[in-house]
Amino acid sequence: MDKQELVEYKKKVIDELRIIQVGKYCLSEIDDRLNIYSYGLINNPDDHNLYELLALKRFFHFLDIYLFKINEVKAFITFYESLKFSGTKGRQKYKMTPIQVFQFANIMGFYIDETRRLIREALLFVPRKFSKTTSVASLAIYDMLFGDNNAQAYTASNTYKQAQICFREIKGILKALDRKSIHFKTNREIITPKIGGKESFIECLANKPDKLDGLNASLVILDEYSQARTSELKDVLTSSMGVRVNPLTVIITTASDKLDGPFITDTLNPYKSILRGEQENDRIFASIFEPDVDDEESDPHTWYKVQPHLGITVQPDFYQIEYQNALMSADAMAKFRTKYLNIFVQPINQVWIDGAEIERLFKHLEINESTSDYLAMIAVDLSVCDDFSAVSYNLYDDNTRNFHIKTDFYFPEGALNGHPNKELYIKWAEKGYLKLLKGDVIDYDAIARDIMSTAPYMNAMNIGYDPYKSMEFINMLSAMGAKEFLKPISQTYGNFTGGVETAEIVIHTGRVTFEPNPITAWCFGNCVIDEDRLENRKPIKRERYHKIDGAITSIMTFIEFNNFER
Secondary structure, X not given: OOHHHHHHHHHHHHHHHHOOXXXXXXXXXXXXXXXXXXXXXXXXXXXXXXXXXXXXXXXXXXXXXXXEOHHHHXXXXXXXXXXXXXXXXXXXXXXXXXHHHHHHHHHHHEEOOOOOEOOOEEEEEOOOOOOHHHHHHHHHHHHXXXXXXXXXXXXXXXXXXXHHHXXXXXXXXXXXXXXXXXOEEXXXXXXXXXXXXXXXXXXXXXXXXHHOOOOOOOEEEEEOHHHOOOOHHHHHHHHHHOOOXXXXXXEEEOOOOOOOOHHHHHHHHHHHHHHOOOOOOOOEEEEEOOOOOOOOOOOHHHHHHHOOXXXXXXXXXXXXXXXXXXXXXXXXXXXXXXXHOOOOOOOOOOEOOOHHHHHOOEOOOOOOHHHOOOEEEXXXXXXXXXXXXXXXXXXEXXXXXXXXXXXXXXXXXXXXXXXXXXXXXXXXHXXXXXXXXXXXXXXXXXXXXXXXXXXXXOEEEEEEEOOOOOHHHHHHHHHHHHHHHEEEOOOOHHHHHHHHHXXXXXXXXXXXXXXXXXXXXXXXXXXXXXEOOOOOEEEEEOOOOOOOHHHHHXXXXXXXXXXXXX
């Protein structure tokens, strides 16, 4: 399905969910959190992605056609809530959240008949910090204690280190239950119960499928399967389950940069197709959390949609902080998308506009009384202490229909010591390209005075600024008489797209010149153009200390021109 088809399909699914008579299923007899979860999705579908809604629809369909063992689910929930999981305050018991009750009810509750459980493979495709690894640790312990007499539960991953994360949680839970090791024997890779006649165990496996013959797995937990290069490990483990009546494979993963791995082609895409009804396989359960195709990545509404535990296991401001960090470099943005938005992406490393191309457009223009008729836009990007502050003046000549951009760069002199670019900044300052301001933090008043002294030599229409971090500076400019010219410019991808396209056109056609300053060329050369899922475009840094402020303020001036009405 293309984007528009998925948008229309979600509307159809919402309509279908709203006609379901939830009350007739008596979900409170299972657990009232199922009611909370179900009504939460049906009454607020825009807060949930398409595949979460489809999983709920499928749940009610299964209640109509399969046996649901209420006592099995209740027993597992009681067991789960008796365990002590790791947390910021030490090991403690946790109540399941409504989404967790829904997930485990699907996995544990449906049966084909009195003995055969329906779900054989479960996917929990959720972002980092959802507590997926710790929560599924309970399944391994449950299988060892209450599963087959010779149950074999395995934690496995692409690396032994990753597989050990879940295994360590299992050991920690059992240690809290059995402090004196009376009931369980534990070593580095295997746990066995000291129960007469019980031959069960839990084992941590390394990613060496060629050495795993002779297994008889009853439960397999595959952690971070999205990073796997091949499906060999999964194939070896699942193919060993043939004699089991109720085998279960649980794949828990977050997105990665492995776009050509087996997870996307063999698991995620087929499971989505099953949820959409395009393929049939009732033996799988899929819980998929990702943005819808029309969701803005910078929108907190999207963050809550993707991370149902935001504000529960994840601090409320965590995503806001991580998104601001993501804007610092291409690698950081790739990490934010894969780990916190659950989107598969590869890091960007292609330079947007080479600094040499900007240097070819260098031309000096004396800003004085002769430029007072030029229509001009001013844009400001402020820092506090360890970054440039930049002010771009973009002058438009109505006769030639060309632009000229002059950018002033500022840095606090007291922040030079220890800065990774110290020598470079000192050299630029000595040649007059960088203005060093006294103090350890940027002197906003000095920048404001520079703007107010330069603006009269052009027909300045707007002073654009980032509303996220400019309040003190804007108050200064307002007090100096510039209040009517101040224009907030949102830093979202959607708002930058038009400015980026204009900058590309005028740069590549030579309709813009730049006041000679190597910092301007350096800033442009440090940019990679990043595109979000809505095809909006914005430059971001290749690396953290590669500054792009002069490129950003230049684009902001084009945003101002695009939005200006004469």
